[in-house]
Amino acid sequence: MEELRTQLRRGIEDLRRGATQIDKFSPESTDGCPECHGRGLVLTGDEARQCRCMQQKILSNRFRHANIAMLMRQFSFSEFEFKYYSKQLRDDSAVNITYYETAQRAFNAARRFVRECLESEHARGLLLSGPVGCGKTYLAGAIANELVGYGIEVLFTVVPDLLDEIRSTYDRQEGGQSEIELLEAARKVGVLILDDLGAHNYTEWTRNKLYSILNFRLIHQLPTVITTNLTLQELDSYLGERTTSRIVQLCRAYRLAAERDIRLVKSQESR
Numbered sequence: 001m002e003e004l005r006t007q008l009r010r011g012i013e014d015l016r017r018g019a020t021q022i023d024k025f026s027p028e029s030t031d032g033c034p035e036c037h038g039r040g041l042v043l044t045g046d047e048a049r050q051c052r053c054m055q056q057k058i059l060s061n062r063f064r065h066a067n068i069a070m071l072m073r074q075f076s077f078s079e080f081e082f083k084y085y086s087k088q089l090r091d092d093s094a095v096n097i098t099y100y101e102t103a104q105r106a107f108n109a110a111r112r113f114v115r116e117c118l119e120s121e122h123a124r125g126l127l128l129s130g131p132v133g134c135g136k137t138y139l140a141g142a143i144a145n146e147l148v149g150y151g152i153e154v155l156f157t158v159v160p161d162l163l164d165e166i167r168s169t170y171d172r173q174e175g176g177q178s179e180i181e182l183l184e185a186a187r188k189v190g191v192l193i194l195d196d197l198g199a200h201n202y203t204e205w206t207r208n209k210l211y212s213i214l215n216f217r218l219i220h221q222l223p224t225v226i227t228t229n230l231t232l233q234e235l236d237s238y239l240g241e242r243t244t245s246r247i248v249q250l251c252r253a254y255r256l257a258a259e260r261d262i263r264l265v266k267s268q269e270s271r
Ligand SMILES: [Zn+2]
Pocket: 030, 033, 034, 035, 036, 037, 038, 039, 040, 041, 051, 052, 053, 054
């Protein structure tokens, strides 16, 4: 009961915080609900319980805050497909293990990350590196969905989009405006996911901002997931040593690799 109460309270806070966004983006409303007729509560005897439509609304609002793309909301641990990872072929990186083993290790690390986030606000982060189309974003999405489902505050950011935001703060600097919300959220959110920290066009400004996000999260020990198709050495040359060293301190590193680009294989399968 106590747990439900906490959930309700959190839900209400979520709704309050997100009220403007709901008005803007959510055409669905509880008004037409046949069960509660828009009250959000259902009475059974003298007990009031939250209506299913409200629970749905709270959940979808959490997803909205989490910034997880529609497509990605289907990503889940239970649907992770190990069949794309060969049990015979070996990953040609430095470690002598099969593709299947890289998938097992990364998968277990992702689940462990979720477990630790449920136990503590200061779970150790996770760095997933590997070639394009090896399932990194899938795992990151599964982590996000799982955490959101448990009511944990998550922000899923795709790094090129984040860089665009950061650039726009540069343009606004002259007006003396404060940092925009996404950047602040990236620093402080309960769990931050940085998807595709790759070979993008970094400027001194964007590099500094990325550093400040990661440095803040390291100092405050805030759980962070990073996916990248770069090696640590490459990250070093793109982002600079101080940022790479923050990443190393912040995260446990796992390599995930498949013998072929899974997205390509999937698109061929569906033909
Ligand atoms: Zn209802």
